[in-house]
Amino acid sequence: QQQVKQSPQSLIVQKGGISIINCAYENTAFDYFPWYQQFPGKGPALLIAIRPDVSEKKEGRFTISFNKSAKQFSLHIMDSQPGDSATYFCAATLGGADGLTFGKGTHLIIQP
Amino acid sequence: NAGVTQTPKFQVLKTGQSMTLQCAQDMNHEYMSWYRQDPGMGLRLIHYSVGAGITDQGEVPNGYNVSRSTTEDFPLRLLSAAPSQTSVYFCASSRVGVEGEQFFGPGTRLTVL
Numbered sequence: 001q002q003q004v005k006q007s008p009q010s011l012i013v014q015k016g017g018i019s020i021i022n023c024a025y026e027n028t029a030f031d032y033f034p035w036y037q038q039f040p041g042k043g044p045a046l047l048i049a050i051r052p053d054v055s056e057k058k059e060g061r062f063t064i065s066f067n068k069s070a071k072q073f074s075l076h077i078m079d080s081q082p083g084d085s086a087t088y089f090c091a092a093t094l095g096g097a098d099g100l101t102f103g104k105g106t107h108l109i110i111q112p
Numbered sequence: 113n114a115g116v117t118q119t120p121k122f123q124v125l126k127t128g129q130s131m132t133l134q135c136a137q138d139m140n141h142e143y144m145s146w147y148r149q150d151p152g153m154g155l156r157l158i159h160y161s162v163g164a165g166i167t168d169q170g171e172v173p174n175g176y177n178v179s180r181s182t183t184e185d186f187p188l189r190l191l192s193a194a195p196s197q198t199s200v201y202f203c204a205s206s207r208v209g210v211e212g213e214q215f216f217g218p219g220t221r222l223t224v225l
Contacts, residue, residue, distance in 0.1 A: 009152075032212035043116075043202050043216030044155070089154060093212040097162050099145050099170055100214060102154035 003027050006090050006103025014111050019077040021106045023090035026071065030092040034100070035064065035075050038087045047088070048075070080110045114138050116217035118203050124223045125193040133188040133220050135203030141215070142208040144186040148172065148199040149219075155202065161186055162208055193224045 005024045013019045025033075034049035050057045050064040050073065057064045063076040077084055087107050091100040119134045137144065145160035157170030161180040175197060177189040186205075190197060200221050204214040 006154075034212050036216075041218075043204075043218050044214075045216065046213050049212060091212070095211070097143065097160060097168065097208075097211060099147075099157040099160050099211060100155070102156070104152055104154040 003101050004090060004092050004103045006106060008106060009104070010107040010109075012109045012111060013080045015080065015082060017080050017110075019075075019080045019084065019108055019110070021075045021088055021090070021108070022072065023074065023103050024070075024072045025092050027092070027094070027101075028071070029094055030101075031095045032093045033064070033066065033073050034091050034093075035062075036089045036091060036102075038089065038105075044089060077108075080108075082110045082112050084108065085110045116203055116205055116215050118201075118217040118220050120220060121218070122221050124225065125190075126225050127194060129193050131190050131193065133190075133201055133203075133222070135186045135188065135217060136184050137186075137203075137205040137215070137217075138184065139205060139215065140183060141205035142183065143211055144180065144203065144205045145170070145214070146176070146178065146186070146188045147202045147204065149202060150199050158188065158201075190222075195224045198222060198224045 035047045036044035037047045038044040061078045066073045087105045090103040116137045142163045146158040147155040149155045156172045159178040161167045203217040206214045
């Protein structure tokens with residue numbers, strides 16, 4: 001049973017455009033929702049995260065929008081740049097030692 | 113400050129062989145974990161530890177063993193390698209209480225023939 005569903009699987013965006021990646025979760029006990037960025041040959045790195053009592057969080061060009069009633073959250077990358085080309089994973093955690101439950105990832109390509 | 117380090121970077125095994133993937137962190141993190149990454153599957157938790165002497169199973173523990181004798185080290189052992197264990201393995205660490213903010217190592221790419 002996949003607890004975090006991520007879409008799209010791949011995404012191509014023109015430089016300067018907005019990249020949007022969506023995730024939906026099933027377990028209402030999740031209480032922390034991070035996004036990780038992974039470049040080829042590297043480990044994932046934490047990009048931005050949100051708690052369910054907040055509807056939006058912005059850090060630079062990256063914004064998480066959170067809809068608790070719909071059990072959905074999304075990552076928006078404004079003014080997308082070629083250096084943003086990477087695989088992005090949404091994740092969720094129960095807040096304890098059970099670790100992260102990851103979505104399957106989105107391969108993002110920003111075309112110059 | 114090296115963060116999370118993993119060795120080896122690449123490994124090829126034959127079916128039935130055993131090996132240990134090494135992981136170390138120098139951030140004094142209590143929580144450490146192992147994930148495997150397969151194409152189109154995201155990352156799945158294998159085992160985790162909340163401190164020296166304490167380990168527990170994740171989502172996909174079969175065929176793997178772990179131990180935690182020190183805060184710094186968390187090795188992953190493959191007992192009898194199978195082709196289904198061909199994957200990229202990532203070790204991660206964090207402070208207890210902020211397990212959502214994991215620091216990942218560079219990964220070990222394992223091929224089992």
